[in-house]
Amino acid sequence: MSSEPMIPMVDTLAWHGLIQKELKQAATRVLDSGRYLMGEEVAAFEREVGEFLQASKAVSCANGTDALILALSAAGLGPGDEVITTPFTFFATAEAIVRVGATPVFVDIEPETFNVNPVLIQEAISERTRAVLVVHLFGLPARIQEIQLLCEERSLLLIEDCAQSFGASVNDKMTGTVGDLGCFSFFPSKNLGGFGDGGLVTAKTESMAEQLRVLRNHGSRIQYQHECVGYNSRLDEMQAALLRVKLKHISRYNEERKKVAEYYRSCLQGMDILLPAGQEHVYHQFTLLTDQRDQLKECLSREGISSAIYYPMPLHLQPVFKGLPMRQDLFVAEQVAQHCLSLPIFPGMQSSQVSRVAETVSGFFSQEKEDSTYWLAGAIS
Template sequence: MNSKAMIPMVDTLAWHQPIQQELRAAASRVLDSGRFLMGEEVTAFEQEVGAFLQANQAVSCGNGTDALILALSAAGLGPGDEVITTPFTFFATAEAIVRVGATPVFADIEPETFNMDPLRIQQAMTDRTRAVLVVHLFGLPARIQEIQWLCEEHSLLLIEDCAQSFGASVNGRMTGTWGDLGCFSFFPSKNLGGFGDGGLITAKTEFMAEQLKVLRNHGSSIQYRHECMGFNSRLDEMQAALLRVKLKYIERYNQERKKIAEVYRSCLQGLDVLLPAGQGHVYHQFTVLTDQRDQLKAHLASQGIASALYYPIPLHQQPVFRGLPITQDLFVAEQVSRRCLSLPVFPGMTAAQVSRVAESVSRFFLDEQAEPSYGLAGVLYK
């Protein structure tokens, strides 16, 4: 094992160290207020994050998974409805579809971006399709304009899973504002990471926003009167106050991520590894593809460098979905899941740490002991 200090996937202490005083002041403000749920901090955060995203409406909630469930519920999706989504993402995306009683239908991804292929979305449509739930994976926006046109052409709802893409934009327009609804997570490692759980839904219409507010509060808009079956999913005042501090720096944080990615790209260009491609990336993860994924992961661990497998099992191969009909070949998602490896990237990561990671990956591929390629590009493009 390398004697140098371990480089983690995310170091929240390094990330937050420059703003500790502001965070402590925000926490003290909440403690002194005596108000811990649905108060001024939540209201202010919703206004500020809505303004940053240039969203028509912004409604906070308890976590990113709830954001998906609330959005699907507010859209009226349920039993008998099909929702097209990606097989290559975190489980919560498809889990939320099932939770509202709808059926997830998986459409394959692009090997360059790891995001849904618009052509495969169109091929997955049936007369029961009601919505497309698109994921902007790892911080890279999907081909959202094409997907939006496709949804408009077929009169489908478009819901965006932006858990990993806070601050990413396409043609100057933020992810989360292209669809009817956008879902965000403030899990601590996210680009706008909180200090526990938290979530948000953006909505095109005030009517949909009001539906979300009722649903997040036990189906109630007036105390002790309940119009529908809802949820208990409220962002607390402490999270809102701390997130307000970090929101002021989100563009700086995303720029740091991009600079780290630039170093990785420069050092890894031309090696036997496929690098992420596409416009507007904010690098929640820097994920590469290699036929020698497991060997590279072991090599990095021996050098005291963390790495992660996001995601080793595509959703259609998860045990819980074994009985789900698969309507199309999901070849690319399956191949990517066997070859993907994410490298450390976080605000506060030092230049020395970045160089160490890049050099360690580069050495692995340049080492004469490294095994030859099996034609990765050819495999992915079938």
């Protein structure tokens, strides 16, 4: 075992070290106000996020899962409707579809990006398809403009799951502003991470934004008058105030993530590893593929370095979806789940930590004599 200090996947203390004073001032401001829900901080945060994203409307909510549920609900999706999405993402994406009564239809991913394959979306559309829910996984935007054109041609709603892609853009358009609705999470480890749970939905129209506001507040516009069955999903003032502080620094944080990723890439080129596409990436995770995944993870652990498997089981293999009919083979998602490993990456990560991770990974593969990437050469392309 290494005598060096453990390198975590995310170190929030290192991340927030330079803004502690600002954070404490924001927290004190909320405490002194005596207002803890739906006050000036929430209104200001929604306005500032909208300006940063260049989004028409931004409506905050309690968490990222609620953001998905609210978006699907506001779009009118429910029983009998199908929503096309990826099988390689966190469970909440498909969970939200089922929660509103709709049916998830999984299509396979691209091995180069880990994101949903637009060609396969076309093949999966049926007479019951109402929407496509695209995930910008690990901070790398999906081929959203191709998917947008397809949705327009087929009169489908396009919803973006941007839980891991805050600040990522495609041709100068931020993720979350291309589709009809964009869903964000402010879970503490996210690129714009809060200090508890938090979420937000962007909408292209005021009518959709107003529906989101009604739904998040028990289906009510006027106190004690309820026009529909909604949810209790409000972002609190403390989270909004603290997130406002971090929002001012988000571009710097994302640049720091990119620099860590660039160093990893420079050190790991030529190893028995498949690295995903890197353009337009904000690196919520730095994830590689190798058939020596478990051995590499064990090696990192011995050296005091954290790593994580996102995600060990694709959604279509989850027990809850056992009876769901599959329209396509999902071989790539299954292969990626068996071979993926994420390395530590976070703002405030010290150069010595980055070097230690990269050297440990490259040292591991330097000792491997066998060609361990036979399946990467074309078996999953």
